Amino acid sequence: MIEGAHGEYLIREIGLTLPELAPVAELHHEVLPSRAYTTADKKAGFAEEIRASLDGRDGLVLGAFTPDGRLVAYKLGYRTGNRRECFYSWIGGVHPFHRRRGLYRAMTHLQHRWALQQGFKYVETHTWGDNAAMMILNLQEGFVAIGAISSPDRAGARIILRKPL
Secondary structure (H helix, E strand, O other): OOEEEEOOEEEEEOOOOHHHHHHHHHHHHHHOHHHHHOOHHHHHHHHHHHHHHHOOOOOEEEEEEOOOOOEEEEEEEEEEOOOOOEEEEEEEEEOHHHOOOOHHHHHHHHHHHHHHHOOOOEEEEEEEOOOHHHHHHHHHOOOEEEEEEEEOOEEEEEEEEEEEO
16 A cells, blocks of 8 residues: 655555545546536446446556545546556546645656555556646656647647656
8 A cells, every 4th residue: 555645645555446546536527617517317326337347457546635534636547557667647637725835746646656666667547738737737747749649629739748766
């Protein structure tokens, strides 16, 4: 079990059971504006989608909690491919009332330390080119852009970023 702290926040690993993932799924829909328009059925099934996506893939789910135990941030990732080289940092977010405190950066450091301890060689992530905050954070943390993927249903492109561990 991986744990850390940042200021008043406890950062710890969250299990892959549906009851443990339900608060992550709920927070995800609060944090990301694009998720605000999703259907009730999709919201209800998102915890299962997370569990299924991480199943058997050496996944890590981190949560940041206030002193009273409220989940206010999350960060998820998993192994990609057959070899233990690439750890994909998939999704994450911080509740708006807890932003601008370095919490996501602290979770990133913990995730990368864990990935290195597990034998991964690099971390990869994708972010939309118009998400300036994530682009800046990733570049400051040593990621470099290695490609882009255009989307037929959204303007702009997802930028592929990679960082050696």
